[in-house]
Amino acid sequence: MLDLKGVARYFGGVRAVDGLELTVGDGEIVALIGPNGSGKSTTVNLIAGVFPLSAGAIYFRGEDIGGLPTHRRLQAGIARTFQNIRLFGQLTVWQNLWVAQNALEDRARRGFFARWLGGRARAREEIFQLLEFSALAHKQDELAANLAFGEQRRLELARALASKPKLLLLDEPAAGMNSEEIGQLRERILSLRQRGVTILLIEHVMELVMGVADRIAVLNFGQKIAEGAPAEIQADAAVRRAYLGGEA
Amino acid sequence: MDDFTLGLLTNVGLFSFLALSAYLLLLAGEMSFGQQAFFGVGAYAGGILTTLYGVPLPLAALAAMGLGALAAFLVGLPTLRLKGLYFAMATLAAAEIARLLFELLHFQREIEGELAGPDGTQGFRGIRWIFEQGIEAQEFLLLTYALLALVLAALLLVERSRLGVTLRSVGEDPELAAALGVNVNRFKLGVAASAGALAALGGVLFAHHNTFIEPRNFDIMLGVHSLAYALIGGLGTALGPLLGVALDIGVLEGSRIFGGARMIVFGGLVAVLLVLRPRGLLDEALVHCITSRALQRR
Numbered sequence: 026m027l028d029l030k031g032v033a034r035y036f037g038g039v040r041a042v043d044g045l046e047l048t049v050g051d052g053e054i055v056a057l058i059g060p061n062g063s064g065k066s067t068t069v070n071l072i073a074g075v076f077p078l079s080a081g082a083i084y085f086r087g088e089d090i091g092g093l094p095t096h097r098r099l100q101a102g103i104a105r106t107f108q109n110i111r112l113f114g115q116l117t118v119w120q121n122l123w124v125a126q127n128a129l130e131d132r133a134r135r136g137f138f139a140r141w142l143g144g145r146a147r148a149r150e151e152i153f154q155l156l157e158f159s160a161l162a163h164k165q166d167e168l169a170a171n172l173a174f175g176e177q178r179r180l181e182l183a184r185a186l187a188s189k190p191k192l193l194l195l196d197e198p199a200a201g202m203n204s205e206e207i208g209q210l211r212e213r214i215l216s217l218r219q220r221g222v223t224i225l226l227i228e229h230v231m232e233l234v235m236g237v238a239d240r241i242a243v244l245n246f247g248q249k250i251a252e253g254a255p256a257e258i259q260a261d262a263a264v265r266r267a268y269l270g271g272e273a
Numbered sequence: 274m275d276d277f278t279l280g281l282l283t284n285v286g287l288f289s290f291l292a293l294s295a296y297l298l299l300l301a302g303e304m305s306f307g308q309q310a311f312f313g314v315g316a317y318a319g320g321i322l323t324t325l326y327g328v329p330l331p332l333a334a335l336a337a338m339g340l341g342a343l344a345a346f347l348v349g350l351p352t353l354r355l356k357g358l359y360f361a362m363a364t365l366a367a368a369e370i371a372r373l374l375f376e377l378l379h380f381q382r383e384i385e386g387e388l389a390g391p392d393g394t395q396g397f398r399g400i401r402w403i404f405e406q407g408i409e410a411q412e413f414l415l416l417t418y419a420l421l422a423l424v425l426a427a428l429l430l431v432e433r434s435r436l437g438v439t440l441r442s443v444g445e446d447p448e449l450a451a452a453l454g455v456n457v458n459r460f461k462l463g464v465a466a467s468a469g470a471l472a473a474l475g476g477v478l479f480a481h482h483n484t485f486i487e488p489r490n491f492d493i494m495l496g497v498h499s500l501a502y503a504l505i506g507g508l509g510t511a512l513g514p515l516l517g518v519a520l521d522i523g524v525l526e527g528s529r530i531f532g533g534a535r536m537i538v539f540g541g542l543v544a545v546l547l548v549l550r551p552r553g554l555l556d557e558a559l560v561h562c563i564t565s566r567a568l569q570r571r
Binding site: 096100113127166188 | 435438439441442445446448449450451452453455456457557558561565568
């Protein structure tokens with residue numbers, strides 16, 4: 026699904042990401058962990074196309090997407106959430122989902138004829154399903170700015186799903202959540218996997234990472250220092266030194 | 274209706290097109306100080322077509338709108354790459370260039386024994402199509418408001434559509450809109466072209482109402498006012514800018530008792546209003562509040 030080959034991004038002299046190799050297979054949940062400033066969010070921004078690569082290449086379903094602008098990457102099937110919640114506060118919950126329906130098939134069915142042949146009804150139906158999935162149906166006409174923190178997080182996830190992504194990039198989705206909310210988020214992520222969505226998860230909250238990830242890659246100073254199943258990572262000495270806070 | 278009221282009402286209608294033009298770009302998150310240029314392009318193009326070539330006004334208006342859209346597109350191509358204040362400065366510069374070009378525009382022909390057409394800083398006299406057709410001032414007022422109603426209805430429809438919601442999303446956070454699959458650059462160019470066409474339509478009507486235009490008509494003050502219309506009236510609905518025009522012109526006329534100090538009084542009022550309501554009287558929150566109440570009643 027996703028292949029990063031020697032991906033690098035330099036900010037001036039700072040090597041935020043430095044020669045990263047990472048593969049995410051179809052239907053897999055891969056977690057990217059590491060201390061603050063290790064290059065996790067930069068990696069997400071590189072995959073989403075927020076800024077260009079300094080070196081390396083990114084392949085998505087076999088195609089080099091390194092040069093595509095942001096909106097084309099979304100249309101190709103890569104959606105994301107943000108580390109700091111970003112919503113259209115002056116739009117309603119419903120409208121936030123509506124504007125996000127920009128997958129290629131959505132665009133096709135907004136054609137003049139397709140629109141009247143049920144395209145509109147299907148778009149509405151999909152929004153209803155997303156509202157149900159995110160437990161936001163009762164808030165559909167509320168302005169996004171007026172939602173509680175947990176609801177905003179759920180809306181962000183729902184909005185990312187509105188474009189029917191094949192690959193979902195989650196940038197610290199559990200930040201600021203309590204234990205119960207983290208449990209609900211885990212259920213949502215696992216049910217997304219069942220629907221065939223591939224997920225790259227950036228997260229500090231180990232409770233979530235260990236519960237959902239098939240594989241974990243650990244970053245430190247922009248380089249990958251370990252990769253493996255959750256149990257292997259927990260036992261890895263280098264990781265403990267860099268991050269998990271062990272003495273070993 | 275006396276001539277003064279008639280003229281005032283027509284002006285409110287005419288400048289509403291310019292207000293809606295500035296409003297469209299404000300929704301897309303861009304503050305343009307240059308919409309008066311497209312108003313001017315429309316005025317000159319429409320005036321030349323009807324006066325020098327005898328083209329009927331409806332056709333001339335369509336052509337002028339096309340030209341206004343093209344001009345706005347060409348100005349938008351480089352300027353929309355800039356952000357915030359830099360975009361404002363670039364559009365202001367473009368509009369001043371346009372005004373200077375109007376000053377250089379000499380294009381006169383003899384029509385029925387008299388020279389007609391733009392004559393640089395001397396202006397462009399004798400745009401008399403509506404008088405030659407025997408259209409009364411009151412009829413012209415009706416025509417202006419009918420066109421305005423048409424434009425307004427179209428805008429209100431668009432605002433409820435997905436296109437309108439996307440427009441607001443691009444204005445609120447363009448990077449986020451791009452991350453959600455919107456081609457922000459192309460979208461803004463489309464908005465700029467539409468806004469240019471709207472301003473040009475207002476300009477055509479302005480030229481034919483006044484019968485005389487000169488480059489000074491399209492100076493920076495007109496651009497500032499067009500922004501003020503939208504910002505005072507509010508960015509929550511297309512009705513906002515219309516309220517803004519009515520208030521702006523109403524307050525200006527009403528404050529004539531202050532004599533020479535009236536622009537100071539006016540400026541103070543605008544400043545106070547924008548501190549209290551930065552997105553105008555009919556802002557998004559108020560409009561949402563009203564529409565959701567109306568929905569609940571149903």
